[in-house]
Amino acid sequence: MIRTEIRLAGSGGQGLILGMHILFRALGLEGKHAAQSQSYEPTSRGGFCYSDVIVTGNAADYPLVTHLDMMAGLSQTGVDRSIGLVKPGGLVIVDERLVPEPPKSGVRLLTLPIMARAVEVGSPRIANIIALGALVGLSGLCTRHSLEEAVRRETPKKFADLNLTAVAEGFALASAGTGLAHGDGAARPPHVVRADA
Amino acid sequence: MNEMVRTLEPFEIKDYLRLQLMPHFMCPGCGHGIALRALLWAVHELAIDKNKLAIVSGIGCSGRVGAYIDANTFHTTHGRPLAFATGLKLARPDLTVVVITGDGDCLAIGGNHLIHACRRNLDLTCLMLNNEVYGMTGGQVSPTTSANRLTTTTPGGNAEPTFDACKLAEAAGASFVGREVTRQAMALKNVIRDGIAHPGFSFIEAISDCTEIYGRKNDLGESPEMILSQKSDMRPEAFGNVADEPFRPNRLVTGILAKQARPEYGAAYRDYAVRVKSKPGRPR
Amino acid sequence: MSHAPTALHGNHACALGAIAAGCRFFAGYPITPSSEVAEHMSRELPHVDGTFIQMEDEIASLAACIGASLGGVKTMTATSGPGFSLMQENLGYAAMTETPCVIINVMRGGPSTGMPTRPAQGDIMQARWGTHGDHPVIVVAPASVQEVYTQTIRAFNLAEEFRTPVIVLYDEIVAHLMETVSLPAKGKAEVKDRKWATGAEVGFMPYAETDDLVPVMSRPGDGHRVHVTGLTHTPDGFPTQKPELADRALRRLVDKIELNRDRIDEVEEIETADADILVVAVGIVARAARRAVEMLRAEGVKAGLLRPVTLWPFPEAQVRNAAERASVIVVPEMNTGQLSLEIERLAGRGKRIRTIHRIDGEPIGPDEIAQTIREA
Numbered sequence: 001m002i003r004t005e006i007r008l009a010g011s012g013g014q015g016l017i018l019g020m021h022i023l024f025r026a027l028g029l030e031g032k033h034a035a036q037s038q039s040y041e042p043t044s045r046g047g048f049c050y051s052d053v054i055v056t057g058n059a060a061d062y063p064l065v066t067h068l069d070m071m072a073g074l075s076q077t078g079v080d081r082s083i084g085l086v087k088p089g090g091l092v093i094v095d096e097r098l099v100p101e102p103p104k105s106g107v108r109l110l111t112l113p114i115m116a117r118a119v120e121v122g123s124p125r126i127a128n129i130i131a132l133g134a135l136v137g138l139s140g141l142c143t144r145h146s147l148e149e150a151v152r153r154e155t156p157k158k159f160a161d162l163n164l165t166a167v168a169e170g171f172a173l174a175s176a177g178t179g180l181a182h183g184d185g186a187a188r189p190p191h192v193v194r195a196d197a
Numbered sequence: 198m199n200e201m202v203r204t205l206e207p208f209e210i211k212d213y214l215r216l217q218l219m220p221h222f223m224c225p226g227c228g229h230g231i232a233l234r235a236l237l238w239a240v241h242e243l244a245i246d247k248n249k250l251a252i253v254s255g256i257g258c259s260g261r262v263g264a265y266i267d268a269n270t271f272h273t274t275h276g277r278p279l280a281f282a283t284g285l286k287l288a289r290p291d292l293t294v295v296v297i298t299g300d301g302d303c304l305a306i307g308g309n310h311l312i313h314a315c316r317r318n319l320d321l322t323c324l325m326l327n328n329e330v331y332g333m334t335g336g337q338v339s340p341t342t343s344a345n346r347l348t349t350t351t352p353g354g355n356a357e358p359t360f361d362a363c364k365l366a367e368a369a370g371a372s373f374v375g376r377e378v379t380r381q382a383m384a385l386k387n388v389i390r391d392g393i394a395h396p397g398f399s400f401i402e403a404i405s406d407c408t409e410i411y412g413r414k415n416d417l418g419e420s421p422e423m424i425l426s427q428k429s430d431m432r433p434e435a436f437g438n439v440a441d442e443p444f445r446p447n448r449l450v451t452g453i454l455a456k457q458a459r460p461e462y463g464a465a466y467r468d469y470a471v472r473v474k475s476k477p478g479r480p481r
Numbered sequence: 482m483s484h485a486p487t488a489l490h491g492n493h494a495c496a497l498g499a500i501a502a503g504c505r506f507f508a509g510y511p512i513t514p515s516s517e518v519a520e521h522m523s524r525e526l527p528h529v530d531g532t533f534i535q536m537e538d539e540i541a542s543l544a545a546c547i548g549a550s551l552g553g554v555k556t557m558t559a560t561s562g563p564g565f566s567l568m569q570e571n572l573g574y575a576a577m578t579e580t581p582c583v584i585i586n587v588m589r590g591g592p593s594t595g596m597p598t599r600p601a602q603g604d605i606m607q608a609r610w611g612t613h614g615d616h617p618v619i620v621v622a623p624a625s626v627q628e629v630y631t632q633t634i635r636a637f638n639l640a641e642e643f644r645t646p647v648i649v650l651y652d653e654i655v656a657h658l659m660e661t662v663s664l665p666a667k668g669k670a671e672v673k674d675r676k677w678a679t680g681a682e683v684g685f686m687p688y689a690e691t692d693d694l695v696p697v698m699s700r701p702g703d704g705h706r707v708h709v710t711g712l713t714h715t716p717d718g719f720p721t722q723k724p725e726l727a728d729r730a731l732r733r734l735v736d737k738i739e740l741n742r743d744r745i746d747e748v749e750e751i752e753t754a755d756a757d758i759l760v761v762a763v764g765i766v767a768r769a770a771r772r773a774v775e776m777l778r779a780e781g782v783k784a785g786l787l788r789p790v791t792l793w794p795f796p797e798a799q800v801r802n803a804a805e806r807a808s809v810i811v812v813p814e815m816n817t818g819q820l821s822l823e824i825e826r827l828a829g830r831g832k833r834i835r836t837i838h839r840i841d842g843e844p845i846g847p848d849e850i851a852q853t854i855r856e857a
Binding site: 215218247248249251253264267268269270271272273274277280281282283284285286287288289291292309310313466469470473474 | 505506508526527528530532534536537538540541542544545546547548549550551552553554556570571574701702703704706707708709710711712719720
């Protein structure tokens with residue numbers, strides 16, 4: 001397995017860490033070795049926060065980010081402070097409202113109405129899962145089935161339906177944004193989506 | 198406990214002491230020896246097996262008293278004996294755990310541990326020997342040093358107010374609070390005995406004397422004078438011999454000052470564990 | 482040996498390791514980034530007839546652990562820098578009274594409140610020298626979630642075997658890192674217990690000088706009625722200030738670790754046999770160093786990594802050996818120079834030492850180490 005580095009960046013309270021727990025779990029369901037880490041500020045809400053997953057073939061491998069293959073950003077600060085780590089041509093998904101000034105060049109950028117969809121289908125709290133769904137949809141990190149199963153295992157029962165709706169929204173955004181989303185989760189590298197915002 | 202009917206051997210203090218450590222280190226006239234005797238007498242009356250008795254003490258003159266007791270004795274760090282005792286008692290509910298501490302150990306450096314021990318109400322007995330001074334370190338002011346008294350760190354007389362340790366303990370939740378003076382050894386023994394027998398946290402203040410350092414510095418006389426002055430500080434009705442001393446107004450109230458039935462924490466935790474264990478779906 | 486792999490955080494693995502090692506008492510106080518250890522212990526302990534208590538501070542937490550351990554139970558507490566500072570008083574007491582206990586210190590940015598949610602390695606020296614006076618201590622430094630589990634068990638075993646406090650030292654990253662670990666089946670972890678005194682109720686010497694310098698312990702209630710004190714004491718447990726007796730007592734404390742190093746030392750060596758450039762690192766930084774070594778080997782550079790797993794006592798012989806073969810030693814660490822002091826002491830004259838120090842709350846990555854090696 002080629003080492004792949006993925007980040008969800010934003011601010012505290014957006015469920016970024018939970019989002020990456022779900023991805024970690026989904027990868028685990030497929031027998032893939034991964035490590036999940038995060039950085040947050042002392043307050044429970046607000047502040048720069050991110051959560052990373054490293055997919056690797058070697059359990060002893062360095063478990064932290066060195067060069068991001070892809071990221072999703074849910075705050076301007078989250079994007080600004082992570083963008084330097086993204087590999088040239090790496091995939092960057094940002095929310096159209098929360099990240100008013102997306103990176104201008106050097107990455108494959110996709111601006112999506114993540115928060116708008118979250119509010120419309122239920123709650124701003126599911127923006128994390130929509131972003132994750134979009135990332136997985138675009139990248140084929142794991143199958144949609146694995147992601148949904150991981151959502152069921154990692155989130156409270158009473159929110160399962162809402163979170164599964166969020167996964168569907170994420171995949172829909174990915175597919176609408178590109179027409180190339182890997183709904184079946186085939187392990188293909190992320191495609192070029194839009195050259196600019 | 199007074200109505201308890203039991204045939205007891207007469208109390209012989211040597212049965213409870215580590216005689217190989219004699220002579221002891223306490224100064225002539227020190228009240229701590231009286232408190233030690235009262236404690237051992239109480240242990241005897243309660244027929245506690247020495248092997249099942251744990252004495253946990255802190256640092257200072259009071260902290261050294263425990264070593265003379267022929268039991269499981271733990272001489273711990275300054276101010277912390279209640280915290281050590283909390284761990285010991287939770288791990289070993291079968292032991293009778295008595296903490297011996299002093300006014301500095303218990304109320305200054307250990308004050309936080311005291312109030313939380315009172316709040317938890319674990320079945321411990323805390324015997325605080327109050328001699329109003331840091332004797333071991335040479336006579337510095339303590340949280341119970343009376344107003345205007347001279348110590349090595351209050352050369353112009355103590356200007357700080359004092360703690361009433363019993364009120365503090367009661368307010369913090371101790372389910373048994375008592376106070377006695379070493380002048381009344383029998384009464385002290387009784388209140389210690391009742392405190393140990395009480396299921397829950399018992400706080401007992403024993404008014405002791407430091408004659409060598411504190412007494413001398415403040416011209417309080419030798420041991421007999423200091424002990425008599427304890428008496429004059431007390432409620433006359435506690436003695437029944439009002440006429441023989443010029444009593445000062447009711448400064449010191451003695452006896453069992455507070456007693457209430459509250460859940461004992463060790464048992465409460467064990468009940469909690471049973472409830473948790475019986476719930477299906479253990480979290481992982 | 483192992484059953485299905487489980488995804489765990491470092492702090493969760495720590496708690497499960499403790500339970501597997503036989504820990505049945507935990508006293509602690511909330512502090513970032515170690516609180517999850519306490520949270521998991523509070524859930525696990527009732528199920529194994531153990532006791533969890535949240536104390537009023539870290540001083541009381543370690544005191545309660547020592548009290549419970551003296552009562553005969555395996556105990557643990559967990560904390561981070563500020564709380565670890567408060568524990569130093571009773572850490573010394575545990576060392577002096579030879580009371581087994583395990584202290585988890587999850588390092589965060591310091592000094593003082595510092596950066597509570599950021600990693601650091603600023604407690605390497607505090608773990609060794611934090612309490613006053615010469616004292617024995619063992620410190621283990623896991624670098625992965627799997628190792629947090631196995632080293633927590635090992636910490637208990639060492640504490641029991643040598644009657645000493647053992648510190649498990651890792652940082653915020655390892656604490657909150659989620660990795661897949663293999664746990665041994667229930668009851669299958671190798672667990673050691675302290676030696677208990679039996680019989681001989683009269684004349685029992687609680688601190689007798691045994692062959693391996695570790696005295697047997699008396700369990701309260703078994704009839705020995707022992708005295709335990711933080712004062713310097715003779716084999717009978719009672720205080721002494723006689724110079725020759727004090728010297729003998731304190732030397733045994735230090736010697737019981739030094740003379741038993743073959744049972745205590747543990748290092749991991751990667752490609753050190755022919756290494757011209759030797760990296761010495763601990764914890765998460767060692768994992769970055771490992772990747773840097775792999776990168777450089779691919780470039781044809783003879784780099785190697787030596788990682789102390791038992792951090793204290795410091796693996797002096799192992800470091801000397803590897804250092805002898807290398808021409809340059811690189812020491813990356815998340816502090817301004819603690820591990821490097823030991824390396825400078827051991828490397829020998831004229832050896833070139835390159836250090837990397839970060840105190841900004843960010844980990845040292847593989848690229849940074851690789852670049853230093855290339856420039857070395």
